[in-house]
Amino acid sequence: MTDTSNATRLAELRLKHGRPPASPAEPSAPPRDKDLRKSQPRFRGLEAGHRACQGCGEALATRLVMESAGPDVMIANATGCLEVFTTPWPESAWRVPWIHSLFENAAAVAAGMESAMKAKGHRTKVLAFGGDGGTYDIGFQSLSGMLERYHNVLYVCYDNEAYMNTGIQRSSSTPHAASTTTSPSGKARMGKRHLKKDLLSIIAAHHIPYAASASVAYPTDIRRKVRHAMETEGPTFIVIHSPCPLGWGHDGSVTIEVARKAVQCGLFPLVELERGEVCNVMPIRQPQPVSEYLKLQSRFRHLFNDKDPRALEERQHLQALADHNITLFNLRGDQADPMDTAGMDTVRRGGPVH
Numbered sequence: 001m002t003d004t005s006n007a008t009r010l011a012e013l014r015l016k017h018g019r020p021p022a023s024p025a026e027p028s029a030p031p032r033d034k035d036l037r038k039s040q041p042r043f044r045g046l047e048a049g050h051r052a053c054q055g056c057g058e059a060l061a062t063r064l065v066m067e068s069a070g071p072d073v074m075i076a077n078a079t080g081c082l083e084v085f086t087t088p089w090p091e092s093a094w095r096v097p098w099i100h101s102l103f104e105n106a107a108a109v110a111a112g113m114e115s116a117m118k119a120k121g122h123r124t125k126v127l128a129f130g131g132d133g134g135t136y137d138i139g140f141q142s143l144s145g146m147l148e149r150y151h152n153v154l155y156v157c158y159d160n161e162a163y164m165n166t167g168i169q170r171s172s173s174t175p176h177a178a179s180t181t182t183s184p185s186g187k188a189r190m191g192k193r194h195l196k197k198d199l200l201s202i203i204a205a206h207h208i209p210y211a212a213s214a215s216v217a218y219p220t221d222i223r224r225k226v227r228h229a230m231e232t233e234g235p236t237f238i239v240i241h242s243p244c245p246l247g248w249g250h251d252g253s254v255t256i257e258v259a260r261k262a263v264q265c266g267l268f269p270l271v272e273l274e275r276g277e278v279c280n281v282m283p284i285r286q287p288q289p290v291s292e293y294l295k296l297q298s299r300f301r302h303l304f305n306d307k308d309p310r311a312l313e314e315r316q317h318l319q320a321l322a323d324h325n326i327t328l329f330n331l332r333g334d335q336a337d338p339m340d341t342a343g344m345d346t347v348r349r350g351g352p353v354h
């Protein structure tokens with residue numbers, strides 16, 4: 001499909017979904033601080049006081065998902081950081097029914113819970129949570145089965161791009177050239193040799209009613225996507241880019257900046273799909289060079305070694321991947337997306353109790 005036909009199709013789909021055209025137009029005024037505060041729910045499905053590292057993207061993402069999804073939900077949670085830092089025996093940070101599944105079967109457990117709810121005539125929505133290891137790799141088979149059998153489950157993948165809980169091993173979601181404990185940079189290779197798996201395309205091939213990518217840098221966008229998924233009948237899927245300060249090698253105070261740069265450079269595009277077709281994207285107003293994103297993280301430090309000729313080559317390779325995403329999803333836009341509040345909605349809370 002050409003750029004022009006892509007743009008026309010996206011404009012039509014945006015209109016169909018009651019959203020304004022992405023371009024060209026005067027930039028719309030960002031929502032005011034006060035409005036944002038009012039629109040943010042106070043329900044906390046995940047309590048404070050858990051044991052995540054400071055600046056953990058996964059903890060923030062989960063809090064945002066729970067605020068929008070709760071309180072009438074049940075959760076199946078795969079083994080991983082989220083399960084470990086929220087439930088150190090005998091404590092729990094969860095305020096809703098929650099089951100710790102195996103690493104590989106969160107989707108299957110969620111499917112069983114959903115069937116039981118249906119049999120009992122309850123409308124409680126079932127959610128499944130997994131990290132990228134538990135979703136892209138080891139739990140993929142049960143996820144695919146759950147989607148194919150059309151269970152009414154929202155599956156959320158917290159994508160921190162490695163097996164963090166067991167010591168930063170590479171997963172199929174780890175980006176190309178990132179250094180992990182099982183893809184270390186050195187003489188033999190410049191970090192991970194392989195490409196990040198394009199999971200969303202595989203999910204799209206299941207033609208489920210709704211799938212999306214999201215980022216902790218865009219909380220209002222996460223809330224909207226979760227609410228939409230909750231209202232949708234049938235299987236839905238959201239993958240949330242969630243920086244891990246420990247595994248990515250950045251300060252906990254710049255988690256949002258790192259996440260935002262991943263979107264703004266094109267490496268982690270924010271898209272929505274209905275029945276496998278892209279129906280909306282978060283436009284990038286001023287695409288940033290990929291190196292601005294990479295240089296914030298020590299997992300990419302070797303890509304800035306000027307004495308190593310492979311460093312520039314790998315940076316160019318990553319830039320090409322980001323450019324490809326920008327073209328493929330037609331991400332360039334002049335107008336501020338209503339969901340892009342330039343970070344104003346990051347930490348504020350208040351408003352009515354839901």
Ligand SMILES: Cc1ncc(C[n+]2csc(CCOP(=O)(O)OP(=O)(O)O)c2C)c(N)n1
Pocket residue numbers: 058079080081082103104130131132133134135158160162163164165166171
């Ligand atoms: C079958 C099986 N293999 C390995 C493990 C060990 N294990 C527990 S958590 C984990 C890593 C989880 O990684 P991910 O799903 O990416 O979540 P994260 O910790 O990064 O949030 C591993 C390998 C296990 N529990 N079960």
Ligand code: SF4
Pocket residue numbers: 051052053054055056057058059081085160164165243244245246247
């Ligand atoms: S290791 Fe990473 S994902 Fe795990 S709690 Fe710490 S910051 Fe969060």
